[in-house]
Amino acid sequence: xxxxxxxxxxxxxxxxxxxxxxxFRANRGALYGLYFFIALVLVALLAxxxxxxxxxxxxxxxxxxxxxxxxxxxxxxxxxxDAVGRDIxxxxxxxxRYSLFIGVVVVSISLIGGIVLGLVAGFFGGWIxxxxxxxxxxxxxxxxxxxALVLVAxxGPGLTNAMIAIAIVSQPHFARLTRASVLGEKxxxxxxxxxxxxxxxxxxxxxxxxxxxxxxxxxxxxxxxxGAILDAAALGFxxxxxxxxxxxxxxxLAEAREFILRAWWVVTLPGLAILVTVLAxxxxxxxxxxxxxxxxKRS
Amino acid sequence: MIKFILGxxxxxxxxxxxxxxxxxxxxxxxxxxxxxxxxxxxxxxxxHYQDMMQRLGFDRPIWAQYLEYLWKLLHGDFGNSIVxxxxxLSDFLALFPATLELAICAIVIxxxxxxxxxxxxxxxxxxxxxxxxxxxxxxxxSMPIFWWGLLLIILFSGVLGWTPVSGRISLLYYFPAxxxxxxxDSLLSGQKGAFSSAASHLVLPSIVLATIPLAVIARQxxxxxxxxxxxxxxxxxxxxxxxxxxxxxxxxxRNAMIPVITTIGLQVGVLMAGAILxxxxxxxxxxxxxxxxxxxxxxxxxxxxxxLLIAGIVMIVNLVVDLLYGLINxxxxxx
Numbered sequence: 001x002x003x004x005x006x007x008x009x010x011x012x013x014x015x016x017x018x019x020x021x022x023x024f025r026a027n028r029g030a031l032y033g034l035y036f037f038i039a040l041v042l043v044a045l046l047a048x049x050x051x052x053x054x055x056x057x058x059x060x061x062x063x064x065x066x067x068x069x070x071x072x073x074x075x076x077x078x079x080x081x082d083a084v085g086r087d088i089x090x091x092x093x094x095x096x097r098y099s100l101f102i103g104v105v106v107v108s109i110s111l112i113g114g115i116v117l118g119l120v121a122g123f124f125g126g127w128i129x130x131x132x133x134x135x136x137x138x139x140x141x142x143x144x145x146x147x148a149l150v151l152v153a154x155x156g157p158g159l160t161n162a163m164i165a166i167a168i169v170s171q172p173h174f175a176r177l178t179r180a181s182v183l184g185e186k187x188x189x190x191x192x193x194x195x196x197x198x199x200x201x202x203x204x205x206x207x208x209x210x211x212x213x214x215x216x217x218x219x220x221x222x223x224x225x226x227g228a229i230l231d232a233a234a235l236g237f238x239x240x241x242x243x244x245x246x247x248x249x250x251x252x253l254a255e256a257r258e259f260i261l262r263a264w265w266v267v268t269l270p271g272l273a274i275l276v277t278v279l280a281x282x283x284x285x286x287x288x289x290x291x292x293x294x295x296x297k298r299s
Numbered sequence: 300m301i302k303f304i305l306g307x308x309x310x311x312x313x314x315x316x317x318x319x320x321x322x323x324x325x326x327x328x329x330x331x332x333x334x335x336x337x338x339x340x341x342x343x344x345x346x347h348y349q350d351m352m353q354r355l356g357f358d359r360p361i362w363a364q365y366l367e368y369l370w371k372l373l374h375g376d377f378g379n380s381i382v383x384x385x386x387x388l389s390d391f392l393a394l395f396p397a398t399l400e401l402a403i404c405a406i407v408i409x410x411x412x413x414x415x416x417x418x419x420x421x422x423x424x425x426x427x428x429x430x431x432x433x434x435x436x437x438x439x440x441s442m443p444i445f446w447w448g449l450l451l452i453i454l455f456s457g458v459l460g461w462t463p464v465s466g467r468i469s470l471l472y473y474f475p476a477x478x479x480x481x482x483x484d485s486l487l488s489g490q491k492g493a494f495s496s497a498a499s500h501l502v503l504p505s506i507v508l509a510t511i512p513l514a515v516i517a518r519q520x521x522x523x524x525x526x527x528x529x530x531x532x533x534x535x536x537x538x539x540x541x542x543x544x545x546x547x548x549x550x551x552x553r554n555a556m557i558p559v560i561t562t563i564g565l566q567v568g569v570l571m572a573g574a575i576l577x578x579x580x581x582x583x584x585x586x587x588x589x590x591x592x593x594x595x596x597x598x599x600x601x602x603x604x605x606x607l608l609i610a611g612i613v614m615i616v617n618l619v620v621d622l623l624y625g626l627i628n629x630x631x632x633x634x
Contacts (some may be wrong), residue, residue, distance in 0.1 A: 138318055138321060141610045142568075238576075275443060
């Protein structure tokens, strides 16, 4: 595979995008991941149009109906119903909204928080740097799911609090990455030039240095996106995330647990939705890493 | 080397203090009065309330309370559980071997499978073996393990009837547990069938817990191997006519293992998070399930100290890995 030069060739934004797309496209898995992700976004946006039923409407005449291809299934409920007669397909479709929403919110909070803390720590150095990075060390010393679980116990169970908790535990990764890139960039000549030209601190941090630190952050953002979906589903599964009757995939699994030996579809399908979504995002992440970060080994 | 060890230890102290502040602050930021929380549903008389406030030291300034908390911790006093009335530390020590046994089995599975798969995938880069195993590894890495556990229960316990659904050993067996490790204790007990019962209970949880570390180790081993195989010293070794087995086994693998060992160390935190889910699914009586149960029972002294103990263990393991890393890689030690 071709080797990219370390600094992006001078060129317009369009050229850089074209170059990025050239490398991203070479990775077939990443491309499939991207297609699936786009499809999922469409499903989430069009959920009310696509879903055949109301996701929380209970049909007491059709409890635990199997999927249509199995004996006893009907085409009215393509993927069957759960223990209180709700259509699983509709719940899965609406669940896509929650998972994507969780990913977007968590990544936005932790990305912004991490960038600000990392920039400040790396740019100013000294005791500010030390305090910020020690706090990040402390957060990282706890297993993330455990800390999120305890935070949710403090804040109270629910989707919003689960998202806040997951954002707090995933934010140190962004802070560390930003700080490391800032330390690498801040003594380079272009920063000196900007400083000499009279750029203020804010401008130096956000306009001069930050754009050159973005590549690893974008890769980490995709990883955190899939991680957030997994963690939120795990919290939902433990009863500390989204609360019933919310059609969140992890919560659906928690409600389905007692039927695992009687009705395979109520357990299998929500988990499959989580797996495929996370897999698609991770495939995209691998492709992004290869395309954006030529320093990492292409493999 | 001693300087290196001391440096690492000194580095840990602020982190450890931070962890105690988090554990201490956790109970403070809970909504509601801590004494009323501990009193539970029954409530208490005003006199009793005052007495409790004084006895627990809540009437004193917060920094004094923190110092006293720290002082107690240093003397091994982690408080008492509201539910069992036992010291938290003794509950923890009683349950920890179950989690440790599970975690050791999981990491052994992950290493025994992950390292060879990663090495082979790197050696046969681009082959169907490489593509299939790395796809499977990415699926494993993306796996919601709580769902994966349920699937395995459906298949192996429900359909095939090969393994039990939950617990550590069949209720038919009862014997003293000197080590706390069910596999060893069941062997020591000499009871017929006890060991196979314990082993069959352990199989599914270990596989579930091993899944993500296995995927990470396989991917990391492959990329570390690929990097090392491109180095000059490997080319030299090849050029001077060493057998391919020796080049890979001695020259490449030993150097590739350095980042892999770090990765394995980092998996300890992942294992603890995984243990929470795995133990909940399989009703495995370890500290993961204990923490989840305590959170839902609002047994806050347990949550507080459990958090501290688990973070402490993760920190110590990471320290050991760091030291090992310095031991096998002198470049780090002398930096």
